[in-house]
Amino acid sequence: PHPLLDALPGRIRSWTNARCGVVIERICDEAARAQPFADLATAGMLLEMLAEILRGQRSVPADGGHMPGLEAAADYLTRSCGDNASVDEAAQITGLSPSRFRTCFAAMYGCSPRDWLLQARLRRAKHLMLGSDLRLTVIAERCGFANVHNLSRAFRRAEGISPSEFRRYGPARHLVEGRKPSYPH
Numbered sequence: 001p002h003p004l005l006d007a008l009p010g011r012i013r014s015w016t017n018a019r020c021g022v023v024i025e026r027i028c029d030e031a032a033r034a035q036p037f038a039d040l041a042t043a044g045m046l047l048e049m050l051a052e053i054l055r056g057q058r059s060v061p062a063d064g065g066h067m068p069g070l071e072a073a074a075d076y077l078t079r080s081c082g083d084n085a086s087v088d089e090a091a092q093i094t095g096l097s098p099s100r101f102r103t104c105f106a107a108m109y110g111c112s113p114r115d116w117l118l119q120a121r122l123r124r125a126k127h128l129m130l131g132s133d134l135r136l137t138v139i140a141e142r143c144g145f146a147n148v149h150n151l152s153r154a155f156r157r158a159e160g161i162s163p164s165e166f167r168r169y170g171p172a173r174h175l176v177e178g179r180k181p182s183y184p185h
Contacts, residue, residue: 016056018074018109023049025123032130033169069094070108073101074116081120082144087113117144122158125151129167136163 027045073090091101105113125143140151155163
């Protein structure tokens with residue numbers, strides 16, 4: 001029991017919503033892959049999401065206030081990551097200069113807009129690698145990478161393994177660690 005948790009309304013709008021969305025996607029990815037110790041990783045991410053919710057209820061971003069334009073820009077970068085999304089176009093959405101936009105975005109989300117865009121592209125690539133039989137060159141193209149080599153380099157830097165190694169884990173399985181199947185086959 002926590003007084004801040006008891007006071008939360010059914011729908012929460014705060015400056016940390018986008019961060020919570022990213023954590024939710026990571027939780028879904030972890031659950032779908034059903035790797036060993038997924039329950040521990042998921043529990044940690046749930047605590048991370050709870051911290052973001054409480055942080056959004058208790059404080060304001062470092063720039064002094066909530067800026068809905070930054071949420072719209074972050075949403076644009078996430079939705080348009082497979083197209084030719086650019087940080088300058090995201091800055092235009094907010095009406096800020098590109099340099100001020102980068103500063104405010106980093107204060108609100110804890111990373112640069114370019115890093116946000118790269119993470120969105122990598123998340124989309126992971127979904128396509130696990131959920132389809134598309135070749136890596138097609139996935140790279142659909143995720144906004146110039147070529148498969150750029151995808152591989154960014155993926156290895158972020159994940160520590162190559163996209164083909166990541167794919168070798170197999171398609172997403174919707175199993176929960178330790179749970180037996182309902183019906184024997």
